[in-house]
Amino acid sequence: MSELASDRQDPVVGDPVIEVRGLEVTFTGRIGLLAGLTGKKAADAHAVAGVDLTLRRGEVLALAGESGCGKTTTARAIMGLIRPQAGEILYEGKPLGRNLKAYRRKVQMVFQDPTAALNPRQTVYEIVAEGLRIHGIHDGPGGENEEQLVARALSRSGLRPPERFYLQYPHELSGGQRQRVVIAGALALDPEVIVADEPVSNLDASVRGEILDLLMKLRRELQISILIVTHDLGLAWTVADRVAIMYLGRIVEIGPAEDVLLRPEHPYTKALLDVVPEAGGLDRPILTGEPPDPTRIPTGCRFHPRCPVVASGRAAELRIEARCKGEDLALRTLAPEHEAACYESFLRHEGATTV
Amino acid sequence: MGMAGLVILLIFGATAIFSIFADQSTLSKVAVTEESIAPCSFRELPCAPNANNLLGTDADGRSVLWLVIHGARMSLLVGLVASVITMVIGSLVGIVAGFVGRFSDTILMRMADFLLVIPWLALAIVLASIFGQNIYVVIGIIGFTSWPGAARLIRAQTLSVKEHLYVERSKALGAGGWYVISRHILPNVMPIILANAILTVAIAILSESALSFLGLGDPLRVTWGTIIDEAFSRGATSIGAWWWLLTPSFCIVTVVLGFTMVGYALDEIINPRIQER
């Protein structure tokens, strides 16, 4: 397995491999016929409203948040499946051009629904070989033919012996096996980055650990960097090196997993952690309201309408309430590697009562 | 039901092929003679069905049975070729419109709408008068006027298949448009194309009969439609020569029924397979 690692120039673990700068993705609004006749304008959904992100080589970065926060859109923009309205994406320092074919060899995706991601009319062999055929790869670096490359990819994702699976169809496999086939299809191209969009949420609970274990093994043995999009902070705790929390199209907190999950700075992160079910019972504070609507973004700090710090009057005490409600804010570094965008935590880390 | 339809089609298909071979042999050089039209005489034509001519004769003494057998060949040919033209154009337009979308979709679909809106018969008459009356023109007219319906259907299916996650996966792997169309879209649209093709043959045969009946068909070829046309214009109804009219009509109806039944059966096969998965 390590032949491939030595084929690359020795990468420095920690070098940025994908950088996202100022990413903005807006979905134009649709309006019903009647509403359109009455002169209402369709509201645009600002799914991603300015995201800066760096994925380092060999790391597992979790992009977490509720539905509608923009995490899946960000992932798809990184994959080049969505064209952003603004911002740029750099791969190994160079911006993505119009021709994404070479990029796609290096950055692969694993999808949320493994059953839908596989063409029911194709055999497992054809599915895994698809990437090789698209890129016209007939030999591997060590002189392997297509069949050997497919076998290796299947083995690496835990489907052994690979020959047993060649002629099977997706509907003959279990959920976990299907996801392994998707992963094998990605591995066949020997990628450097895997973007996984909720890779285990559609799988049975007892099977999830295996797939997560596989992803970690790939990182360890093949130095593949992994970006996992998830709503499950427990998953982030299990596998992630760093965690980024998104809300309404922006990253509100980012840092090493231990810091973000055990010493959260942003009130939204704290609320998400409070709400993870556990044997404590339901007497913890729960945010009211629904996940917000990306067509109606609040002024100032996007979180202020639901923020417990504002609601409890503490923001008023600290005299930051006006800023929370009126002034937009960006991430600031509060501790080594740990950033958050919250006026209240800025205060705590500067020691002053007024900002 | 599909089996019954298949049997019907096999019978007619065999007849058509038989007529090709029969043409090569001297059997077809049947001159109309006094023996051939017995027991009727030349003044009693058209002749009612009898032991000599099982389905009677037409006003010129030709055996209706032979006419209908030759007609099978032509009618089926017209139906099949017209259907192929329709499905090829319809599939191309439908898949491109559905997959590429936006501008090409708008243009292609407006072209289809244009053709759909024009009364078919009026268009057929105009085209026949421009291009003349021969069998190839008839095939062309039917083919070129039927593709919009198929295109709409295939476009809808393409739109649906395009949204599947495995198509997105293919793009994520680096596939270009043609790869996705040939490897993913086409195989998943093919069942509908085939089922529709079969139903289109039935419609094409009916259309050809209608055109011929109206006198727009090829007067030099024998099709079921031209037989009916000739029967009418030679006064078969007033004479009461029912065998001359009914036989080709019965053939048309039965063949169309056969194709329709096979088409429906195919539909049933296609759908439960998807549901099972």
Next chain:
Amino acid sequence: MTVLSVRDLAVTYRSKSGDVPAVRGVSFDIHKGEVLGLAGESGCGKSTIAGAILRLHSPSTQIEGTMLLDGEDVLAMKPGRLRAVRWTGASIIFQGALHALNPVKRIGDQITEAITTHQMANDRGAQVRAGELLEQVGLPARRIDDYPHELSGGQKQRVMIAMALACSPSLVIADEPTTALDVMVQAQVLQLLKALERDLGLAMLFITHDLSVLVEVSDRLAVMYAGKIIEEGSARTVFTNPVHPYTEALAAAFPTIGDVRFRGQPAGLGGDPPDPQHIPAGCPFHPRCPSAWDDCERIVPELWAAGSDRRAACLLAEGAPATARTGEPAADR
């Protein structure tokens, strides 16, 4: 007071490929004011039980055993009595309930439909009651005139709960009520359910695959595998101290943040839940079990005592017959 008493329930579907034994002998009790959580993954039979209690399955489905709802045998009820009992004795919040609302009817009408069908009130009384129910689930009463598309996911779920309460049943069966919801909304709905159960003294059967949700909401917990209950007891004990290896694996899929045991160590099981038509011999879990030994293939486990107020169907339980622990676990590792 026992609201629901189930003994040896067995449900077998008839299908083209033969009989499918979805539930193979399940027994449990639910008392007034108690929440029983039923946990398990796809194919274990938990949703089948929900339908069986109100006999909602097709006539070709075979149901055996006894189910006493408020003391009455459900399986012996005549159709008229069964219809009367549905919704007034027990009601269900269905899986995928977000799509169970009729998009062209106002939500108020959908709630009153349940009330007037059971002739519990006239039209005006039903409207008033619908308004009360909405308030009870945390929505303003004036929303009875809204259409489903005007509500968010969490609000629709609240309407489903209101509908389930419309005829004041003694038992509410909730089948995956929060699965499709965001974590924050899920927490709100769980809080609501817990409050309602407390205030109205309901008995609740809460079915889900998410063990951590059950721990929050239920008093007692039963874990199902391959059509049988394989562990049951007080919710906290079962979750934090599982005896059966399957329960342990299921609990490990919901790690506690901050617990270093889970950091960097995803825990999972190989293989898949078994096909109900091909259930392994002996203990159905033994092919995947990390602690299995030879006897596990021979002995069909029963729910043996495993500590105070807990039972487990595993040879590891205290009350299990003593056997020699020979052989290697059969699971792929």
